[in-house]
Amino acid sequence: MKLYVMFKQSLKAIFRNKGRSFLTILGIIIGIGSVIALISLGNGVKATISDRIATLGTTNLTIMPGGQRNFGGGQSSSQRGGPGFSQNEGPSGFGNTSTLTVDDLKSLQDKSKNPKLKAVTGDISGSTILKVSGEDTRFSVLGTSVSYFNIHNLNLKSGALYTDNDVQSKTKAAVLGSEVADEVFGTGNPLNQTFMIENDTYKVIGVLSKANESGFGNPNAQIFVPNLSAMATFGNNNFNSMTAQAIDDNSVDQAKTDIQNTLLSAHKISEAKLADFTVFTSRDLLSTVGNVTGILTSLLAGIAAISLVVGGIGIMNIMLVSVTERTREIGLRKAVGARTIDILEQFILEAVILTLVGGVLGIGLGTIIGKVAARFVGFAPIVTLSSVFLAVGVSSAIGLIFGIYPAAKAARLDPIETLRYE
Amino acid sequence: MEGIIKLKNIKKIYKTGEEETPALKGIELAIKKGEFMAIMGPSGSGKSTLMHILGLLDHPTDGSYILDNKDISKISKSKQANIRNKQIGFVFQQFNLLPRTTVLDNVMLPTIYGKQKITETKARELIKEVGLTDRINYKSNQLSGGQIQRVAIARALIMGPSIILADEPTGNLNTKNSKEIMEIFKKINKKGATIILVTHEADIAKYADRIIELKDGQIVEE
Numbered sequence: 156m157k158l159y160v161m162f163k164q165s166l167k168a169i170f171r172n173k174g175r176s177f178l179t180i181l182g183i184i185i186g187i188g189s190v191i192a193l194i195s196l197g198n199g200v201k202a203t204i205s206d207r208i209a210t211l212g213t214t215n216l217t218i219m220p221g222g223q224r225n226f227g228g229g230q231s232s233s234q235r236g237g238p239g240f241s242q243n244e245g246p247s248g249f250g251n252t253s254t255l256t257v258d259d260l261k262s263l264q265d266k267s268k269n270p271k272l273k274a275v276t277g278d279i280s281g282s283t284i285l286k287v288s289g290e291d292t293r294f295s296v297l298g299t300s301v302s303y304f305n306i307h308n309l310n311l312k313s314g315a316l317y318t319d320n321d322v323q324s325k326t327k328a329a330v331l332g333s334e335v336a337d338e339v340f341g342t343g344n345p346l347n348q349t350f351m352i353e354n355d356t357y358k359v360i361g362v363l364s365k366a367n368e369s370g371f372g373n374p375n376a377q378i379f380v381p382n383l384s385a386m387a388t389f390g391n392n393n394f395n396s397m398t399a400q401a402i403d404d405n406s407v408d409q410a411k412t413d414i415q416n417t418l419l420s421a422h423k424i425s426e427a428k429l430a431d432f433t434v435f436t437s438r439d440l441l442s443t444v445g446n447v448t449g450i451l452t453s454l455l456a457g458i459a460a461i462s463l464v465v466g467g468i469g470i471m472n473i474m475l476v477s478v479t480e481r482t483r484e485i486g487l488r489k490a491v492g493a494r495t496i497d498i499l500e501q502f503i504l505e506a507v508i509l510t511l512v513g514g515v516l517g518i519g520l521g522t523i524i525g526k527v528a529a530r531f532v533g534f535a536p537i538v539t540l541s542s543v544f545l546a547v548g549v550s551s552a553i554g555l556i557f558g559i560y561p562a563a564k565a566a567r568l569d570p571i572e573t574l575r576y577e
Numbered sequence: 578m579e580g581i582i583k584l585k586n587i588k589k590i591y592k593t594g595e596e597e598t599p600a601l602k603g604i605e606l607a608i609k610k611g612e613f614m615a616i617m618g619p620s621g622s623g624k625s626t627l628m629h630i631l632g633l634l635d636h637p638t639d640g641s642y643i644l645d646n647k648d649i650s651k652i653s654k655s656k657q658a659n660i661r662n663k664q665i666g667f668v669f670q671q672f673n674l675l676p677r678t679t680v681l682d683n684v685m686l687p688t689i690y691g692k693q694k695i696t697e698t699k700a701r702e703l704i705k706e707v708g709l710t711d712r713i714n715y716k717s718n719q720l721s722g723g724q725i726q727r728v729a730i731a732r733a734l735i736m737g738p739s740i741i742l743a744d745e746p747t748g749n750l751n752t753k754n755s756k757e758i759m760e761i762f763k764k765i766n767k768k769g770a771t772i773i774l775v776t777h778e779a780d781i782a783k784y785a786d787r788i789i790e791l792k793d794g795q796i797v798e799e
Contacts (some may be wrong), residue, residue: 171676171677483672487686489658489661490632491667491686492658492661492691492736493658494658496655497658497689570635
């Protein structure tokens with residue numbers, strides 16, 4: 156009851172000075188607004204990337220040479236397509252030669268050792284330069300096993316895919332992504348046409364239908380060739396990476412363990428932490444991306460939070476002015492029986508209400524900023540309940556912290572001093 | 578009549594730097610329950626200081642203050658606040674009301690800080706008694722000086738105090754308003770409240786049953 160009356164009183168005191176109250180909380184509005192906007196944009200980025208990873212296939216596993224490390228790579232600006240986490244040429248890892256051998260691929264394809272795997276491919280990536288309307292353009296070349304097309308849901312539009320026989324006999328055959336076919340051969344029929352990769356002549360035997368851009372690569376801008384042929388052409392003895400597909404979602408973890416065990420024994424390594432390869436599941440990738448975007452979001456939100464501290468100091472300033480202005484009111488309240496604690500409560504309550512209102516308005520502002528920004532960056536911001544609670548919690552905490560000093564100053568005043576105050 | 582207030586050798590010394598200015602030089606005073614007493618004296622005589630000490634708004638430098646047979650010279654600040662809330666009602670010369678606040682809310686102000694439940698009905702009755710029912714929702718800045726003092730009186734009475742302290746309550750009022758305010762005090766006194774009035778006007782002091790005069794911090798005349 157008493158708290159209710161005091162709450163009503165504080166609201167009245169705040170509304171008595173509407174303009175000033177608004178200016179006071181402007182700092183909090185902007186601070187909370189930018190925190191909310193940045194967090195929601197960060198969440199939006201995370202969700203967008205996660206969606207893309209999900210299109211990689213949740214049952215897919217990637218085996219990379221080298222010990223545990225982050226996904227690196229990325230595309231050079233002149234090269235189109237290609238999975239982002241593979242290197243252009245040569246082995247990846249810390250300058251070591253890749254340790255993923257053709258024998259490794261064979262033992263992974265052995266169903267008795269890896270019962271949970273539906274398919275495994277050994278991948279080798281490189282690039283070649285082809286003419287597009289007379290201009291040299293670099294295209295990414297992926298040497299891979301036959302099952303790659305199946306794992307990644309790539310369908311044939313015309314011609315044929317290469318076969319296991321083509322792989323074993325290192326046939327120089329190529330399957331083109333739809334964009335490559337369109338750009339290089341235009342309206343003409345690309346089938347049976349030839350082109351050069353390094354010093355070898357490859358013949359186009361098939362063209363893929365347009366696929367969704369998935370993960371980090373664009374399969375439409377890629378040239379697929381038998382992996383053993385690519386090894387010969389690029390002069391590599393080992394794979395840059397391998398892709399495996401588990402039989403279903405529930406088998407992914409078991410498949411990962413099986414792969415690790417198979418490769419550890421093949422490489423004669425006794426301890427898992429010394430492994431010269433790394434197995435990633437889509438889920439691992441998701442958590443890596445989650446970590447990175449999470450760190451970036453917190454960093455940006457942290458910077459925005461500085462404005463909250465500045466806003467809090469603004470509140471403290473105005474509350475101090477208010478205490479001076481209302482000295483007589485404090486005196487009167489003390490004369491009619493207000494204790495020190497009552498005055499303390501009243502001024503803290505006012506500060507908390509001010510910042511809380513600022514926090515709520517800030518959530519609105521942040522949401523709007525997020526929505527507007529989203530129009531320019533092309534993904535939807537996500538305002539989560541937890542960020543709202545965080546904002547409200549932080550703003551009331553600021554009210555409390557920065558309200559205590561002015562409130563204590565008001566409460567300490569001697570009744571006689573306040574009544575005499577001119 | 579039973580004694581309600583007893584002051585023994587109350588001294589108040591103001592210190593400004595090295596200089597000591599005595600405001601009260603050993604006041605001995607006994608006030609009985611239901612008395613209507615006026616404290617008179619020229620400005621600087623210490624009458625306001627005395628009233629502030631009586632109202633627990635200020636602390637004596639020395640001496641003891643016995644209220645209702647209890648020595649309250651050394652009690653805690655929060656206990657003093659409780660006594661101000663329950664047992665004493667104040668009417669000041671000016672700045673009596675909360676700014677931009679309605680008559681009703683002003684009268685209800687002390688109830689926020691008290692433990693006992695006081696209803697709005699009682700506030701309305703008191704506002705009627707001081708003749709402001711038609712102004713009950715007016716804000717303090719819409720009231721005249723006389724009306725402000727009436728609101729202050731209603732507020733002083735809301736907790737049912739045994740003592741009313743009035744510090745120059747008519748200081749800012751014209752003769753007609755002053756007379757009306759004093760009549761209200763007289764009425765309250767008849768109902769049993771002890772009233773202590775500080776004034777420098779003889780006309781106002783004559784409403785009291787007992788007049789003491791202060792000069793240079795001492796009671797010079799009863």
